[in-house]
Amino acid sequence: MKKGYPKTKVLRILELNRSTYYYQISKKSKPKRRTPGRAIPGYSLDINNKRVPDDQIKEYIIQIIEDEGLSYGYYKITMAFKRNFNLKINKKKVYRLCKELNILRPQREIKPKHPRKIAKNRTVTASNQLWETDIKYGYIEGEDRFFYIMSIIDVADRDIVAHYIGLNCTGEDAVRLLKIALRKRQLYDAEIKPVIRSDNGPQYISHAFVSACEELGIEHERIPYKTPNMNAHIEAYHRILEDECLSINVFKSYTEAYKEVNDFVKKYSTKRIHSATKYMPPREYYEYLQRTNEKVNIRL
Missing domain, CATH: 3.30.420.10 (Ribonuclease H-like superfamily/Ribonuclease H)
Incomplete structure (x- = not known):
């Protein structure tokens, strides 16, 4: 067909139905659809099924790291969550939130540019x-x-x-x-x-x-x-x-x-x-x- 032969003649020789040919052509021209994953809810539940926003969970993560150990990875942080905050949260979500906070190792080993100044009595x-x-x-x-x-x-x-x-x-x-x-x-x-x-x-x-x-x-x-x-x-x-x-x-x-x-x-x-x-x-x-x-x- 690229050399100028009629499509009907070529399809008849190949014994290929015209509808099948045109269906395959249209299928190739259509972009493949990506099936979207589950939307991120933006919260987790505690043992009383109360919603805790992700930003509050991030604050808990920072608290765990500074209170318990700078060498904690996301899995240990997940275990600490279950012990200290009674949250229903899995390690994959903790990993994602740690990544958003930029505290995954080896980043955590870098000394902070701005040291924390503790509030004093005034x-x-x-x-x-x-x-x-x-x-x-x-x-x-x-x-x-x-x-x-x-x-x-x-x-x-x-x-x-x-x-x-x-x-x-x-x-x-x-x-x-x-x-x-x-x-x-x-x-x-x-x-x-x-x-x-x-x-x-x-x-x-x-x-x-x-x-x-x-x-x-x-x-x-x-x-x-x-x-x-x-x-x-x-x-x-x-x-x-x-x-x-x-x-x-x-x-x-x-x-x-x-x-x-x-x-x-x-x-x-x-x-x-x-x-x-x-x-x-x-x-x-x-x-x-x-x-x-x-x-x-x-x-x-």
Whole structure:
């Protein structure tokens, strides 16, 4: 046929049905379809069938490595999970999460560029001296997925200086939130900036966040593992957020969750009174402290 002979004549000589010939031609021209694998759910279950997001599991992995042994491989980490956290998780998933964290051997043998600075006891006397930051996970039932709420709270006045809501949460998101908080308090170019205190989540130990703190001239300290009391103010705020917003709403969509959480944060800062703020809303108490130069005395 390439030499110009009629297709019908050639097919008749070969005793090949025309439909068979054209079917084979069309089959070759079609690209092969790849059957997609199972979608990554983004969470694991504990023994009570409660969903634990992957980012929380990554934080547990870092905790296991620093607490128990830097030479642990992913299999030992899997065994430690079952002993310490009662998680239903297999070694393949632990391997994938370790790879995402870039802590598989031999990478773990490389000394970190930014050594960890442990949080120390402090006495806070005014706003903008110490900020605490942490991440809370919400769940969207209508879309069967988690979303993230990252917040920065001022220890002195309890105001939520800035917050972030998103379906993903990275070190770059933490950097943007920190810069927004500095601009809101008109501290971006200030000579003295607040100390920022966090836990050991992957967003806060990321190169992006640690480098940004150095460039901005901000002291970043991380609380030791199993000491949430050293981040007590943001932990207390997240408990209120859980009790008064997340646990009483069944979100059908991310848009709905975004609106409800934003409304809650606004109400918390501008309307909700606290005994620690002389029964003023946090935003009003911050303005009061700025106006009167009154000192607080918070030891932590």
